[in-house]
Amino acid sequence: MADASDSPASGRDYRETVFLPETPFPMRGGLPQKEPAIIEAWGDLYGDLRKARQAQGAPLFVLHDGPPYANGDIHIGHALNKTLKDFVVRSRFLLGHDVDFVPGWDCHGLPIEWKIEEQYRAKGRRKDEVSKAEFRAACREYAAGWIEVQKAQFARLGILGDWDNRYATMDFGTEAAIVAEFHKFKNSGQLYRGSKPVMWSPVERTALADAEIEYHDHVSPTVWVKFPVTGATDSHPDDLLAFRHANPSIVIWTTTPWTIPANRAISYGPEIAYGLYEVQSMEQGLEFEPWAKPGDRLIVADKLAEDVFKAAKIATWTRIDAIDPSGLECAHPLAALSPGFGFSVPLLSGDHVTDDAGTGFVHTAPGHGADDYEVWKAHGHHEVPDTVDPDGAYYDHVPLFAGLKVLETEGKKTGKFGPANGAVMEKLIEAGNLLARGRLEHSYPHSWRSRAPVIFRNTPQWFIRMDATLKSGDTLRETALNAIDATAFHPAAGRNRIRSMVEGRPDWLISRQRAWGTPLAMFVDKQTGQPLHDPDVDARILAAVKEGGADAWFDRPDADFLGLHDPAKYEKITDILDVWFDSGCTHAFALEPRDPAHGYTGDRPSHWPADLYLEGSDQHRGWFQSNLLEGSGTRGRAPYRAVLTHGFTQDENGEKMSKSKGNTVDPATVIKESGADILRLWVALVDYAEDQRIGKQILQTTVDAYRKLRNTVRYLLGALSDFDEAERIDYAEMPPLEQFILHRLWELDGQVRTAYAEYRFQDVVRPVLEFCAGDLSALYFDIRKDSLYCDRPDAIRRRAARTVMDAVFLRLTAWLAPLTPFTMEEAWGTRFPEGGSNCARVIPETPAQWANAAEAARWAKVQSVLEVVNDALEAARREKTIGGALDAWPTVTGSDEALAAFDGLDAAEVFRTSGVEMIGGGDAVTVRIDLADHPKCARSWRRVPDVGSDPAYPDLSARDADAVRWWDSQRAS
Template sequence: MAHASDTPSGRDYRETVFLPETPFPMRGGLPQKEPLILEQWGDLYATLRAERQSQNAPLYVLHDGPPYANGDIHIGHALNKTLKDFVVRSRFLLGYDVDYVPGWDCHGLPIEWKIEERYRAQGKRKDEVSKAEFRQACREYAAGWIDVQREQFKRLGVTGDWDQRYATMDFTTEAAIVREFHKFKTSGQLYRGSKPVMWSPVERTALADAEIEYHDHVSPMIWVKFPVTGATDDHPDDLLSFRHSTPSIVIWTTTPWTIPANRAISYGPEIAYGLYEVTAMEEGLEFEPWAKPGDRLILADKLAEDVFKAAKIAAWNRVDDMNPSGLECAHPLASLSPGYGFSVPLLAGDHVTDDAGAGFVHTAPGHGADDFEVWKAHGHHEVPDTVDPDGAYYDHVPLFAGLKVIETEGKKTGKFGPANSAVTEKLIEAGNLLARGRTEHSYPHSWRSKAPVIFRNTPQWFIRMDAPLDDDGTLRERALASIDETAFHPAAGKNRIRSMVESRPDWLISRQRAWGTPLAMFVDKQTGQPLIDAEVDARITAAIAEGGADAWFTRPDADFLGTHDTDRYEKIEDILDVWFDSGCTHAFTLEPRDPAHGYKGDRPSHWPADLYLEGSDQHRGWFQSNLLEGSGTRGRAPYDAVLTHGFTQDENGEKMSKSKGNTTDPAVVIKESGADILRLWVALVDYAEDQRIGKQILQTTVDAYRKLRNTVRYLLGAVAGFDEAERLPYDQMPPLEKFILHRLHELDGQVREAYADYRFQDVVRPVLEFCSGDLSALYFDVRKDSLYCDRPDSIRRRAARTVMDEVFMRLTAWLAPLTPFTMEEAWVTRFPDAGTNCARVIPATPDEWLNPAEAERWAGIQTVLEVVNEALEAARRDKIIGGALDAWPVVTGPAEAFAPFDGLDAAEIFRTSGAELKTGGDAVSVVVGLAEYPKCARSWRRVPDVGSDAAYPELSARDADAVRFWDAARA
């Protein structure tokens, strides 16, 4: 703009140019600024709720899935809590009163382990410490991490009812969980059953499906012969003639350690089996195979060749068809110990296939769900106990007493012990091993300890999925009906959780640990049935509300049983599965928080929640435990909608792990760049899929942030001092302003709809495009001259500042949920006494702004403008012009291309000193000519009227008028 050296009079016109001025800095300085803004906000959540309640706003409830209180937050926590904060803040922005109570999961194995390690470091074993002391240590450990994580979440900008946070270990909460458990007990849905469950010897407890993850594992595989000892009359003697050789059923297994628990062999009724005789073995082997010519083997026809290859059998004859029904076999270890002298029957089972193995399934009812079911289905009731809680064979197991299946102590903890190899060697000794090898397959592991688990028969407490309830439905049916009524984001989540619930077994809820909420009930020793007595239950929950779970373990039975005979009842000291704990959170967080149960005051909320929001793994975890708990006690799920997000990977799409060194620590990002950068990253990704983060991706986010910040900064400078007297009504607006207001109307609808549907990417991306396209590349550039140089009361300048005010008011509202610190800084910079930006609702957008015709006009204009800009840029590169104001382009093209320019100044749109539009030809072309006029000393435009005002001979008429106005205002 103007400089003294450009003006013959020597006047410096810079002071007369209305350049944007704002204290809002170009650089964010977020790591230093954000803590100050947090301090200024104070209890922001209380402020927002009080304001919305004073407006009688409709209530919206987001229920928090609790993170686990055992370490600093990681990037997954940051993603999850930021998404929840987007929901909370956007619902406030849309005019709701929002109930959001952050919570924590506190019970369970990871914390127990940490405390066990602490005692081991002191030279103490867990059983040398009283349970009360141990639980207190767990409680203090969890409480410490709740405090740490709460501050980390707050620093991220997460707003919620932190003062009334919930924790599953609070005394009142433990009592509420027991109260929910008693509902299942009273309704008859609870039962004690002995069946194989996933058992972690390392953690010494049963695990639920949700606590299992599958990893590739190399296991031994063996083919074992079970000699046939008898048959019904359906089998001709010549087929089973022992004169030739005793035929054997062949089974295949990857768990040799389960052979001592074998009680049957299962076969598939639809599978074709044959009796085969070995005629020759492979030659030149480095070892002597266990098969030999003359052996007779019964196999599935489809798998016979695979078995022969594994056993090094070179030639064979198929003697005849075989129907396994009615056959009986000897146990393969019977010759080594009379303890295995029982008969092994053949049982038909639908679970048997001929996809792999030998077509027969070795059946150990104490170590497999299918094994257990087929054993029971054929009328057998006794299930042998083979392996103890520590993963070792019981003393009564012949040949293998005390041997470990899984190591639970020392450096080999979590590794397979000697059991597999010991069983295999005994099978060789007995002459019943046919072949062996190794295979890599997917094997269940504990998701906490990462150690392999085993199926183990053990008495546990279950909730029935298929028992008729008082409405004639079942828990499974209620849950499935609820799923059908729930909105899922993304929609694919519905089928995922539905298939899980359709096929899931009864809900295993008991654990054999110390740190948790107890199954606080008594069982009649004579009948084995739980005691149903409301007064007893009330005494139990009151004691736990007063003294926590310890009250159940430390107070005498008589305190609870009252007039009942204490000798008749067994006190259950198992603890509840932590998924049951967190499955109850809706009951004490969403429903009225009764001060009589220890809650401070009450707060508006409602049941069910409007939304649950967690990672996609929670379809089998928290979403499902809440679904089952709510359906079992209240007839439906405690939520109306479920939103799931994917997992965060590194920039190469690999899973993050500390050992790889590819993690992104949210605390480091916040310290280096600020929380708004991390939040903007969350807004930009498609959270429904797995998303990536790393230094390069964060740099891209910083670039996007810079665009937003610079846009807001420009607006702050442009509207400085704007007041209502300056506002221009819509009907006086120039076409360009009407186009920008139309875009605001369009965006307003998109933003509201995207927030309502939780599509945060569809808020930030269109807004970013609007800032860089419609504003920076078009509107700000076109109106820069008017804004800087028109006299303040001119229609054009008033229109520009009016529209920029409307843009500012909406941008700071639209982006408040996503980048709240930056939008707060911008708002307070302009309106220091107007309260927090976070409390605003999106300003109403007048319907008259909707103007499709103006949008169509400017689409046509921008098509021509692109061609002109390319020509100007080429002329600048070729040094034909120094800048666009040196140019006077001649633009030639068809009449329809120039129709949108009707009534407009093309030079103003092209940002040149002048322009000529010439009709002709089929395409738009440009010849960049020079503006052959004097240069205005103030605006630098080269226009014919420079010098037309004698008082200001260095200025154009427009600039002379503006300076005269400026001079008069200061006279």
């Protein structure tokens, strides 16, 4: 139907008789203003949904929330993560489940400690001037404030959950539950205290686990150092090197000169070929005098000799002999400067040594490297020297370097390497044992919190054994690997990723030397060094922590806990637990059984293990793994049945977001400008399994997609105005076009249900968008527009269209409810003001009768012909042969097979033309556009032969005359 302004002159204006769509649902969303009102109207929607589903006996689905950290406004990564979780929660409700989702927060740890330290410094107070109790109280208050801020921000996104019973790792009952989980490891023998090198942050003054480390490019000094050979053990062959060749030196290479004072051995590779080389001459024309001299005798790997000599500016050399390093002993390169370095340095065989780089020998400082420690222990050595203190400075007992900083921990240079490297190199020069030095840019471990470099440092810490046999007969590592195999991963590649990490990880380091956290609440026998195993002591500890939180452990006297045990015989452990252990225990108190002492006051059921964990892909080494190990160690399996991971959000150019770059996207800004549904639709449209991008242009594309969805729903609302159940017709009466649309609904229904069940949200929204733009807007609505506007209301064709549009509306508003809940709620409430919340619905059952493969095949052929006709009509419009499609009467020629698809159809209706001539017998489809040579109906603007056939309405077609007569009679009555 054309616009009313094209109406020919007549004695009557028929515009009032046309049944145009009517709806108060506006074209513009106005989401920033409408969404808060919808949230308020929802009230306790989550609680209402749970009650309703439980009353129906619905199956229970449990999504366990990985806790965000309570220290700032939410960012786009938070928005992505929580929105994906909300998709899961809402879609499971939509599929008929009862859904348990308790939002939680991670509250302990360094970022909050630092923020509180800053606050004290601003007031002129140092941390050590503040009592531990006051400091922890300030941390608790700070975290509590941010929990409330983030809770409101998540709620504004439309996130459903049990907000009234949120969990937090700092709640007293929660801290008690974490201590109880820790006691399970203590009492099962999986816990031990070991002195070994761990990654240590001098800036944060604590040990760090692998999950707390990230790698950044860093430029390190490199040194080639000579260790003079002093002799050999009895195990060395008779042709003793020291007796046959005077004064040789083994050469090592390292990027950490500061560890040379901690050297106790040199490792070599038993399969590597080594040689003794004599320096013949040095490079000429140098601006400095090299440290090597002609006549020097050096032992290096044959494969690396040329590289070593190039670094040392050695021009020519001679290989004197092959060397077997086993059994050799060297002097420490600083021995000549201090008797404190007068010990012998043995050669140790090590499988970790290669001849890919360096010299083929590895300087071994057992207090500052995992491989160094292991090879030192493997050769029967037990004492590991302590060289560097918690602040990153050499201990006072270290000769030549006492007090020098390896890393700066105060002032403007915090996090920078201190003077230790330079001082060690100067002393090596003084001792005559520095062969060469340089600089190397390489990947270096940094703390992910402070972004400062870390060091390996020997220190007593508490560990959970990965390879001790449990009651099950398997080790914790084996139990965890079995649990991984039993878990579904989305995407599937996540299984191999976490499996490789667990296969190779060291024992679980769980102790930290900080103030704000859950304590390792236990006593250790001073004589045996073993933890105290006494159920009564443990019970008193748990009761105290449950009543007063972690402060109770730190502030109450030991006798309160020990009972009949003599406090003088026991050491109270004041370390706190790694925050990953904290959050790794959340399943123990956030899932069933729920204890009101943990802060839970509701009566909504859960179950263990959870059906799903959903976090970023970095959590394979973080939260997924800590939960895996905690659950495996205490319960014999992972606390989850499935794991879903998403990538990270980048800017539009694929670059990492950074405040300094100014390329961040604030979810609050997007919501304020466009609404939460736009942000949610962006999440639905991206492939969350990969890194995704966001920015102004991408958001504009999202707005365009939203507009298509909104306009589709708006059209349906207008077309269904005053739809009455009496209008509904049975499937058997449906015209072919309606049967095709119902088939598409049946097809989509299966796709949507499966996609939601498999967490493929992109495979919900994209097919639905294509359906709206293609099958509905470009085909169905366009074809049926004439019938909707101009057929009399009781006409079968119009009733069929409205019946089908009702089915479409009921399903679109359900399918899209998890993704764009605000818009679908507005649409549902517009049509059914008393119909309750759209979010409470389940997907309507779609009759199997609607499946109609034959009709789908027919319309595929029809649309291929329609495409050719549309192109011809558009060309005719451009050439001004016609004004609109209703001016045309095309002649369509094609094969009998192609045109047979139109049997039983009104081809002119399909083409939106006034008429058509269909001629079979050709090969390819061809179209000729002719003008329709008939009068123009004053109401529908179709040019058809029966215009004027009704004397009462001489300017109308027979169909329109009948409709107007009906309209006139209804108005008269």
